[in-house]
Amino acid sequence: MNVQVLFHDSCFDGAASAAVFSRFYRERIRPDADFRYLGLAHKPGAEGIDAAVFTGEENVIVDFRYSQDPRLTWWFDHHVSAFQQPGDEAHFRADTSGRKFHDAHRKSCTKYLADVAKERFGWDASPMADLIHWAEIIDGAQFPTPQMAVALEEPALRIMTVLEANKDPALIPEVIRRMQTESLADIAASPLIATPLAPLLERHRGHIDLVRAKARYERGVVFFDLVDEGVDSLNKFIAYALYPNARYTLWVGKGASRAKVSLGSNPWKPELRKHDLAAIAGRYGGGGHPVVAAASFKADQADKARAAYAEILAELSTAG
Numbered sequence: 001m002n003v004q005v006l007f008h009d010s011c012f013d014g015a016a017s018a019a020v021f022s023r024f025y026r027e028r029i030r031p032d033a034d035f036r037y038l039g040l041a042h043k044p045g046a047e048g049i050d051a052a053v054f055t056g057e058e059n060v061i062v063d064f065r066y067s068q069d070p071r072l073t074w075w076f077d078h079h080v081s082a083f084q085q086p087g088d089e090a091h092f093r094a095d096t097s098g099r100k101f102h103d104a105h106r107k108s109c110t111k112y113l114a115d116v117a118k119e120r121f122g123w124d125a126s127p128m129a130d131l132i133h134w135a136e137i138i139d140g141a142q143f144p145t146p147q148m149a150v151a152l153e154e155p156a157l158r159i160m161t162v163l164e165a166n167k168d169p170a171l172i173p174e175v176i177r178r179m180q181t182e183s184l185a186d187i188a189a190s191p192l193i194a195t196p197l198a199p200l201l202e203r204h205r206g207h208i209d210l211v212r213a214k215a216r217y218e219r220g221v222v223f224f225d226l227v228d229e230g231v232d233s234l235n236k237f238i239a240y241a242l243y244p245n246a247r248y249t250l251w252v253g254k255g256a257s258r259a260k261v262s263l264g265s266n267p268w269k270p271e272l273r274k275h276d277l278a279a280i281a282g283r284y285g286g287g288g289h290p291v292v293a294a295a296s297f298k299a300d301q302a303d304k305a306r307a308a309y310a311e312i313l314a315e316l317s318t319a320g
Contacts, residue, residue, distance in 0.1 A: 001030045004056030006049075007176070008063040008109075009039025010233075012160040013139035015172055016110040016131050017062035017076065019179035023128060024117040025060075033058075037173035040064045042286070042296055048085045063109035065287075066092055066102070074099045076113045078106040080278045081287025104289075107140025108132075131179055141237075141267035141292070146244065149237035152204065155188035162193050164233060165200050207234040212242060219317040220247035220272065225309070227254040227302050236264055236292070247272040248316045252309035259297040259305035263312065267291065275316060284308045 005021060008014030022035050038053055040061070049061075054071035061067065061075045065082050068091045075092075082102055083089040092100060098120070106112040111132050117123040125132060134156035136142060143149040152161055159175065166172055171192065178187050187193055210231065214224040222239040226232075232255030239249040249264040263281060265273040270291070277293040286295025297305045 001033045001058065002056045003030075003033045003035050003058045003060060004054065005035055005037050005176075006040050006053055006059070006061045006064065007037065007172075009041045009172065010164050010166055011063065011139075012156070012163055013108050013110055013135050014039070014063040015163055015176050016108075016135040016179060017113050018176045019131065020110055020113050020117070020125070020128055021060060021062050021074070021076070022176070023180045024113075024121070024123045024125075028117070028121045028123045035177075037176050039169075039172055042294075062113060072100075073097070076101050076109055076116065078103055078109045078112050079287060080104040080289055081282060081293075084287065107142070108135045109139070110135035128180075130184060134184065143237070143267070146237045146240040146268065150208070150235055150241045152201065152235075155184040158188045158197055159184060159193055161200050161204065161235075162196050165203075166196070168196075171196075204235060207231065208238055210234075211238045215239060215242065217243050217246060220245075221250055221313065221316050222246045222248070223250045223309075223313055225252050225306065227252055227259065227306065230254060232258055232260045236262065239264075240266055240268065244268070248275075248277075250309065250313055250316060252305050254299065254302045254305070257299055259299060259302045260294055261286070261297075261305055261309050261312065262294045263288075263316075264292045280312055280315065 003025065005018045007018040018037055026033050040049065049067045051069055054069055058073045059071050061072060063077060065084050066075060066088045068088060101116050103112055114125040114132050118125055138160055152158055163172060174192060210226060210229060211224060215222050222243045232253040240246060246266055252261045263277040265277060273291060276290045278288045278290050281287055281293035281295045284295035286293060288294055295308060
């Protein structure tokens, strides 16, 4: 049985969800399954998932938006923006397979998937408890302090750092395979992670300096523009380490393949949030969660991204 597992690319929760699904499927559904892994990325606007990715006898999506394609046989997601195309939600609600699941109140897809596999299929997730624990912390921003999230000393956070910056299509599938049986400490210490991590930590230190130099803090919002610096991805907790009383962070950046506006609310002060960030990002073709979201634009649309950034800044700067 050939199983194509499609996961949220460059994301710890996406990779961990793929690993948990694979072990569950092998242990409770088909022990002879042969898995292939392909990351899915959010494209500019609200484009649907390319039908060409459904190449397996079974096709699975974890931690990513819904598809009405009849070849999709399993689906697990926890984003409020899961239903992007017209008719998506109605199609999901009408499904009778018992193999498609969505809960926007869950902090991570990994733990949600493990819980469903246990409750519906009698699967024992305990051998993967550490992976599930860290996926919940990372995707749910459950760190005890922002400093921990920025220091990147824990093995899971080092793996997260490599996954988020990864450009090698073979790396994350290999991490997913190892996550099924190896400890996070062993994976983090292996050359697969340790080799690309060293320059990434150096870049991370540079990002901290960039945010410190460029960020402004007004009316509860930390905001900064890194388009000219060519940055489209960085540790989302840096701003809270520098401005622990902030209500929101908002920044715009640009990389080789996209321009991006990122929105976040302070996970250490949840009572301050007055806006649904996923709804705001959705107006620009993006999505995410009420507490953290983003919108992507084409690489040559930095001006459009900056305009969205300015509009969102004006909205977040109000009490709401």
